[in-house]
Each structure stands twice: as structure tokens, then as C-alpha cells.
Amino acid sequence: MQLMTVFDTFGIITDVTNGRVAGAYLVTTLVILLAAWSYIQMVKVYPNAGSAYTFAQKKQSVRR
Numbered sequence: 001m002q003l004m005t006v007f008d009t010f011g012i013i014t015d016v017t018n019g020r021v022a023g024a025y026l027v028t029t030l031v032i033l034l035a036a037w038s039y040i041q042m043v044k045v046y047p048n049a050g051s052a053y054t055f056a057q058k059k060q061s062v063r064r
Contacts, residue, residue: 042055
């Protein structure tokens with residue numbers, strides 16, 4: 001149900017923002033892909049870690 005709100009409000013918001021909604025979705029998608037890529041890189045270094053907190057904790061212990 002929540003996914004359908006994108007299609008329902010897209011036309012209204014596009015009119016209000018002069019067509020910049022698609023750009024916002026594009027930027028958001030790129031940021032999400034960058035975050036996913038960074039997790040892929042961290043998993044290669046710490047394959048047994050379970051979350052971002054674990055990655056940060058392991059990175060801190062390497063610096064000491």
C-alpha cells in the first residue's frame with residue numbers, strides 16, 4: 001500500500017517542484033547504491049561482522 005503513494009503523489013509533487021522529483025529519486029538511488037557498495041567493501045575486510053556498529057568497533061580496535 002505504501003509503495004502506491006509514490007505513484008499517487010508523483011504528479012502533484014512534480015507540478016509543485018517544477019519537475020525535480022525524478023532528480024531527487026535519482027540522487028537518492030545513487031546514495032543508496034554508494035552505501036551498499038561501502039558495505040560490500042567492509043564485508044570483504046571483516047567477513048564475520050554483523051552490522052555497522054561491528055564494523056566501526058573493529059575499525060577502532062585496528063587503530064589502537
